[in-house]
Structures are given as structure tokens and as C-alpha cells.
Amino acid sequence: MRILLVEDDPALSFGIARALQREGWLVDTLSDGAAATVEGLIDQYDLAVLDLGLPRRDGMEVLRTWRSRGAKLPVLILTARDELSDRVQGLDNGADDYVVKPFDLPELVARLRALQRRAAGRADERIVLGDLELDTRHRELRWRGERVHLSPREQALTELLMARAGRVVPKDHIVSTLSSWETDFSENSVEVYVHRLRKRFADLGVTIKTVRGFGYLMELAEPPSK
Structure with missing residues (x-):
């Protein structure tokens, strides 16, 4: 499985990428919203992990662009924005899951596995x-x-x-x-x-x-x- 990780905190991005790679997944990392907007429209990813507070372009705008242009990859929003209105907006804009920082890595990995199974249309792993x-x-x-x-x-x-x-x-x-x-x-x-x-x-x-x-x-x- 290939994952696009969009996170502008270098230490956090490195830690998440290492954890996902230990699961055997392939991870590409980006740190700004403008680059993510383009990369997410390339049909080569199985999942995306998307921060919202990104430089150059906000993650919510990135997500809206992906969906408006037909990108169907499952998206998990990973952000410090913990207001109910933020979660509702993220899900309404096309996110498949929403995780608030700080978080536990095992839970993040489990949620990504669940998204992978759902996208594949099967519960069998x-x-x-x-x-x-x-x-x-x-x-x-x-x-x-x-x-x-x-x-x-x-x-x-x-x-x-x-x-x-x-x-x-x-x-x-x-x-x-x-x-x-x-x-x-x-x-x-x-x-x-x-x-x-x-x-x-x-x-x-x-x-x-x-x-x-x-x-x-x-x-x-x-x-x-x-």
C-alpha cells in the first residue's frame, strides 16, 4: 500500500513515516498544501494522511480540490483542530476519518488499516x-x-x-x-x-x-x- 503523508512538522512527519514503513507500507511525504494539491490528483496512492494547518495552502482547501476533481483516495485528516465544527467540516468536505493531535500511533495505524479494507471493499485481510x-x-x-x-x-x-x-x-x-x-x-x-x-x-x-x-x-x- 502506498500512502501520501502531508505534514509540515518535520519530526512528526518522520515519526509517522517510520511507523507506517514498519508496517510494510510505502510512504511519500510532503510538507505544504500547494504541492499536496497536485500530488494527490495523481492516481498512485491508496491512502492520504492530511494535516490541515499547512503552509501555502490550507489542508481543508486541498481536500476540497481533490474531491472536486474526482480524486477518490481515502483521506484521514490528522490535525490539532479539535472543535466539533472542524470535524464536521472535514467529514463533509470528503474526509473518511478525522484524528486529533496528540494521538497514539497504534490507533493511527489501525484506522489506516480499516480505511484500506473499506476501500478494497472487503473485510478479509x-x-x-x-x-x-x-x-x-x-x-x-x-x-x-x-x-x-x-x-x-x-x-x-x-x-x-x-x-x-x-x-x-x-x-x-x-x-x-x-x-x-x-x-x-x-x-x-x-x-x-x-x-x-x-x-x-x-x-x-x-x-x-x-x-x-x-x-x-x-x-x-x-x-x-x-
Whole structure:
């Protein structure tokens, strides 16, 4: 899952981003409302965490612009404004949740998980492909009940491919989705991680195919011929 975090307090932004990254989520950070207005209209985020007291443009104006221009990403407002009128205005303008500072990080993470499930239209937090089962909440991949240990980037790529099993995932989409893990993430990096996953999944009944000129496709492996 890719999250846009818009917060102008550097220490708070850093702390939230680290907490979300520990959950296995990809986080892009911005500190002003003008930049957030543009970035939120790019269809590449699953969720947004939006402060209201932002420089250059107020967060409430950012939210109204997103909604008026058709941006459908779930938005959680995170702000020190605790008046009832502020909460009502935020929800009426299109926010999906409203959290007042100070807050507890575990609650924030839980609320974002709930928004993710709601946006996906499902309460089930599992992705199943053959004997592989990915628990997206606890960031665990299991094969026939046994845990398959993956690095954070391998885990993120696996979730991306499993969620679209049977469909081609463009290579440039993988690069843009995973690039916040490291600044030099490239198409060559994608090939390296795909190669690693192929070796890990070789005996687990799942294959990752290369569709030349497009990207990668994860699907069930064909049973061996008798």
C-alpha cells in the first residue's frame, strides 16, 4: 500500500513515516498544501494522511480540490483542530476519518488499516493464491501454514503481484510503487527482486512470468506432466 503523508512538522512527519514503513507500507511525504494539491490528483496512492494547518495552502482547501476533481483516495485528516465544527467540516468536505493531535500511533495505524479494507471493499485481510496465503495486516506470507520469510521489499513486491494475480503488472508501475524504499530503485532492481522471488517460489506452486515489453504476471504453476 502506498500512502501520501502531508505534514509540515518535520519530526512528526518522520515519526509517522517510520511507523507506517514498519508496517510494510510505502510512504511519500510532503510538507505544504500547494504541492499536496497536485500530488494527490495523481492516481498512485491508496491512502492520504492530511494535516490541515499547512503552509501555502490550507489542508481543508486541498481536500476540497481533490474531491472536486474526482480524486477518490481515502483521506484521514490528522490535525490539532479539535472543535466539533472542524470535524464536521472535514467529514463533509470528503474526509473518511478525522484524528486529533496528540494521538497514539497504534490507533493511527489501525484506522489506516480499516480505511484500506473499506476501500478494497472487503473485510478479509488475506490474499490467497494456491497454497500461498498473504496476511496483509500482519505482513506475513505462509505456504501450507508455514511462514515464508521475505525481506520488506520482497514482501511489498509479493503483495503487489499477488493482489493482481493472473494480470500483468507493468514494470514501470512496480518501479513507481516501490521506489520510496530506496532512491536508486530502478527497472534493474525489479529484475533482481523478481529473480529472488522466483527462486523462493519455485517449489511452492507459484510462478512469475515475464511478459516482454510490459511487466510481470504471477499465477499458479502448471502441474508437472506425468
